[in-house]
Amino acid sequence: MMEFVLGHYNYWIVVVLMMAGFYTVISRGNLIKKIAGLNIFQVSVFLLYISIGNVRDGTTPIIAQGFQHYSNPLTHVLILTAIVVGVATTALGLALIVRIKEAYGSIEEEDIHLQDNSL
Amino acid sequence: MIEQHLSILLVVIPLLAAPITAILPRARIAWLLTLLITWSCLLLAVWQLQSVLDGNIISYELGGWAPPWGIEYRIDTLNAFVAVIVAAIAAITLPYALRSVEQEIDPRHIPLFYTAFLLCLTGLLGITLTGDIFNLFVFLEISSLSSYALISMGRQRQALTAAFQYLVMGTIGATFLLIGIGLIYSETGTLNMLDLAGRLPSVFELRTVHTAFAFIMIGVALKLALFPLHLWLPNAYTYAPTVITIFLAATATKVAIYVMLRMVYTVFSIGFAEDTPLNEMFMLLGVIGVLFASLSAIYQTNSKRLLAYSSVAQIGYMVLGIGFGSVLGLTATIVHIFNHALMKAALFMAVGALIYRVGSSHLRDWNGLGRQMPWTFAALVIAGLSLIGLPGTAGFISKWYLVSAAVEQQNWLIAFIILVGSLLAVVYVWKMVEVLFFRDANTSTAETREAPLLLLVPTWLLVLANLYFGFNTELTVDIARSAASMMEASAP
Numbered sequence: 001m002m003e004f005v006l007g008h009y010n011y012w013i014v015v016v017l018m019m020a021g022f023y024t025v026i027s028r029g030n031l032i033k034k035i036a037g038l039n040i041f042q043v044s045v046f047l048l049y050i051s052i053g054n055v056r057d058g059t060t061p062i063i064a065q066g067f068q069h070y071s072n073p074l075t076h077v078l079i080l081t082a083i084v085v086g087v088a089t090t091a092l093g094l095a096l097i098v099r100i101k102e103a104y105g106s107i108e109e110e111d112i113h114l115q116d117n118s119l
Numbered sequence: 120m121i122e123q124h125l126s127i128l129l130v131v132i133p134l135l136a137a138p139i140t141a142i143l144p145r146a147r148i149a150w151l152l153t154l155l156i157t158w159s160c161l162l163l164a165v166w167q168l169q170s171v172l173d174g175n176i177i178s179y180e181l182g183g184w185a186p187p188w189g190i191e192y193r194i195d196t197l198n199a200f201v202a203v204i205v206a207a208i209a210a211i212t213l214p215y216a217l218r219s220v221e222q223e224i225d226p227r228h229i230p231l232f233y234t235a236f237l238l239c240l241t242g243l244l245g246i247t248l249t250g251d252i253f254n255l256f257v258f259l260e261i262s263s264l265s266s267y268a269l270i271s272m273g274r275q276r277q278a279l280t281a282a283f284q285y286l287v288m289g290t291i292g293a294t295f296l297l298i299g300i301g302l303i304y305s306e307t308g309t310l311n312m313l314d315l316a317g318r319l320p321s322v323f324e325l326r327t328v329h330t331a332f333a334f335i336m337i338g339v340a341l342k343l344a345l346f347p348l349h350l351w352l353p354n355a356y357t358y359a360p361t362v363i364t365i366f367l368a369a370t371a372t373k374v375a376i377y378v379m380l381r382m383v384y385t386v387f388s389i390g391f392a393e394d395t396p397l398n399e400m401f402m403l404l405g406v407i408g409v410l411f412a413s414l415s416a417i418y419q420t421n422s423k424r425l426l427a428y429s430s431v432a433q434i435g436y437m438v439l440g441i442g443f444g445s446v447l448g449l450t451a452t453i454v455h456i457f458n459h460a461l462m463k464a465a466l467f468m469a470v471g472a473l474i475y476r477v478g479s480s481h482l483r484d485w486n487g488l489g490r491q492m493p494w495t496f497a498a499l500v501i502a503g504l505s506l507i508g509l510p511g512t513a514g515f516i517s518k519w520y521l522v523s524a525a526v527e528q529q530n531w532l533i534a535f536i537i538l539v540g541s542l543l544a545v546v547y548v549w550k551m552v553e554v555l556f557f558r559d560a561n562t563s564t565a566e567t568r569e570a571p572l573l574l575l576v577p578t579w580l581l582v583l584a585n586l587y588f589g590f591n592t593e594l595t596v597d598i599a600r601s602a603a604s605m606m607e608a609s610a611p
Contacts, residue, residue: 025287038290045297052305075304078253082297085260089290092267096283103276112280 010051017044029109031100035093042086049079125167126179126192129160129202130245137237146229150217153233157209157240164206164244168199172598174605178250186250187311193250197453197602201377202247204460208369209240211464215577216362219471223274223360232272236366238265243374252300252386253310255378256293259342262374263289266367270359281354288351292341299335302327303386315386323391332395335382343375345438346408349431356427357480361471364423368430369464373456376437380452384606389444401442406536408435413543417550422470423480425547426463429506432540433459436521439533443524449603450596451520457595458505458513458588465502465581469495472570472578473555482551487560489552491567494575496555498582503548505585508541512589516596 005012017040024037053075061073097107104112136156140149171177177194180186194202216236224232242262249255267289271282304310306327307318322328337348344352352372356364383392392398412431419425433455440452472495473488474480489496505512518541525534560567569575588595 022291025291031283034287038287041291042294045294045301048298049301052301075301081253081257085257085264085293088264089260089286092264093283093286096267096271096279096286099271100276100279100283103279116277116280 010047014044014048014051017041017047031097031107031109032094035090035097038093039086039090042082042089046079046083046086049075049082122166122170124179125163125170126177126194126248127181129163129167129206129248130241132156132163133160133237133241133244137234137241140230140237141234143230146221146226147217149230149233150213150220153216153237154213156237157206157213160240160244161203161206161210164199164203167194168196168203168598171196171199174601187309187314190254191250191311191313192248193313194248195602195605196598197380197606198247198377200453200598200602201374201456202244204373204457205240205243205247205370208366208460208464211577211580212362212366212369212468215365215468215471215574218571218573219361219475222475223362224272228272232269232360235265235268236363238262239269239366243370246374247377250312251310252303252312252315256297256300259296259378260293262371263293263342266363266371269363270355270367272363273358273360275358277354278358281351281358285351285355288341288348292338292348295334295338295341297338299331299333299338302331302334306331312381312386316388319387319391329395332387332391336379336397339375339379339382343372343379343438344431344434346404346411346431346435349408349412349434352431353424353427356430357421357424361467361474365464365467365471368426368467369460372430372434373460376434376441376452376456380441380449380606383441389607393444398442398444401438402533405435405437405439405442406533408432408438409536409540410543413540413547416547417543419547420482421480422473422482422485422551423467425482425551426466426470429544429547430459430463432544433463433506436517436537436540439537440521440524443528443530445524445527446600446603446607447520447527448524449606450599451517451524453599453602454520454595455517457599458517458585461513461581461585461588462502462505465498465578465585466506468574468578468581469499469502472498472574475570475574476567482554484561485551485554486558487555488567489555491560492569495570495578498575498578499555500552501582502585503552505589507544507548510589511586513585513595515589516592520596 021037021041021044025034025041028034028037053072055069055071058069058071059067061070101107104115106112133156136152140152143149171194179192181190220229220232239262242258245258246255249258267282267286270285271279306322306325307315309315309318341348356368409432412428416425416428419428437452437455440448473485477484505514508514508518522534522537
């Protein structure tokens with residue numbers, strides 16, 4: 001049991017980060033905090049992919065003498081793409097927040113709803 | 120020469136054109152280039168559909184890398200058909216866009232608007248064509264990111280919050296899809312859909328695969344705005360620029376439905392899905408979605424929001440079709456993907472023409488406009504009848520197949536609910552007709568002229584298509600049926 005828990009420690013980190021990020025997105029009214037939560041949520045998936053790529057006793061996937069087992073490099077490449085997507089999402093989200101701040105003078109969700117409904 | 124590279128050209132042409140439009144100095148030139156690109160995409164998509172109609176399958180290896188190692192584009196009847204829908208709607212929207220965009224978007228931003236539009240088109244076409252599940256995620260994000268930007272360009276400030284809300288929900292959906300893809304990759308070691316279909320059955324009993332299936336289904340359901348995950352849709356459609364509402368309403372959710380079909384039928388196989396409560400869930404959410412969204416539509420006072428809720432209801436019908444799990448149900452879904460794109464694009468175009476003249480989408484500002492703008496009004500009525508499902512319109516064909524699928528399984532309750540949904544559609548379409556025709560014109564709207572020809576012609580093209588495909592069902596139903604039976608047959 002203990003071995004199962006410790007042996008999968010990176011997956012536990014993934015789960016904790018994923019839930020923390022997801023909870024932040026749902027529970028926080030501040031738009032910046034929402035984007036931060038979204039980022040933590042996405043990063044947990046990056047970790048998940050990298051953990052999947054690990055091969056027992058495998059080394060960095062660079063061919064060299066004396067090494068037979070290499071980690072799977074494909075998941076790293078996939079996650080590079082996902083990181084780019086994540087960066088783009090964050091940039092777009094932050095840009096929207098700047099414009100929301102200009103239009104409403106606030107980045108608190110409740111404030112914004114109040115202003116829209118009072119029209 | 121071109122024929123070999125058809126599928127990849129469909130993605131590469133709009134992708135390359137996007138940065139070029141960004142640096143063009145004049146708005147009109149950017150529009151002209153986009154127009155050219157969308158029409159050439161339509162030509163290529165139709166050509167591609169013709170070459171797979173007889174049951175051929177096009178397999179294109181990107182960069183000459185053989186699948187399953189390289190990315191493969193795999194075209195059968197279903198995705199060639201969806202690609203034609205996307206390209207056709209883009210091509211018909213573009214002539215309409217010229218005037219509408221000039222009125223709604225700051226002239227300095229118009230070239231960038233078309234850049235984002237082309238990227239969105241690239242993403243949507245890419246999703247339909249690719250045979251690689253990770254490539255699908257990337258294209259999904261390309262189309263989503265560009266549509267967030269496009270929605271935020273609406274005139275009212277609520278467009279910004281609507282885009283932000285969509286960004287948060289859309290990213291959660293896409294990340295769920297990514298988690299699911301990672302989990303099945305960890306079990307099978309492949310990302311090629313066909314290869315996955317071959318390897319997944321040996322690990323079906325693993326809990327990882329079930330978890331992956333759940334993640335993928337929820338992620339895609341968020342994208343297709345399945346009730347109760349539709350919360351982003353009404354705001355996004357209401358506040359987006361008119362052209363974007365037309366384009367997204369007719370294509371984005373339809374492409375997501377296609378992804379759902381592909382995942383359930385090709386990747387996981389229907390045998391696997393039947394062991395999960397998927398079909399029951401689709402039935403339940405489809406039924407609630409139809410009733411709830413139609414009722415919500417009745418109470419709306421903003422025409423765009425009214426039609427947005429109606430879209431959620433229509434998605435309910437499509438999901439119901441999948442839920443039947445029969446060839447007839449699938450046929451109904453695929454036919455409805457096409458017909459709903461026709462009717463919703465026509466409706467939003469007619470509404471957009473009214474907005475173009477009056478500058479408001481609120482029903483209270485529309486009193487008596489129908490008599491000033493008879494052509495727009497007539498288009499709205501005919502497209503509305505198609506939405507209701509009156510015989511002789513395209514909408515009737517979808518409803519007919521959906522009800523037949525319900526009757527085939529002797530599911531009278533569902534058949535009854537589909538009819539109730541149509542009756543509710545009568546109520547909300549009538550609401551618009553009543554305001555437009557039977558109320559006295561406000562003093563401010565009494566002098567309104569008919570919409571310009573550039574808006575009317577695309578609208579009427581779609582309206583006539585609604586009538587044409589209501590009488591001539593050969594093309595749509597035959598394609599849908601052959602796609603549906605092909606997917607059912609692929610089940611082991």
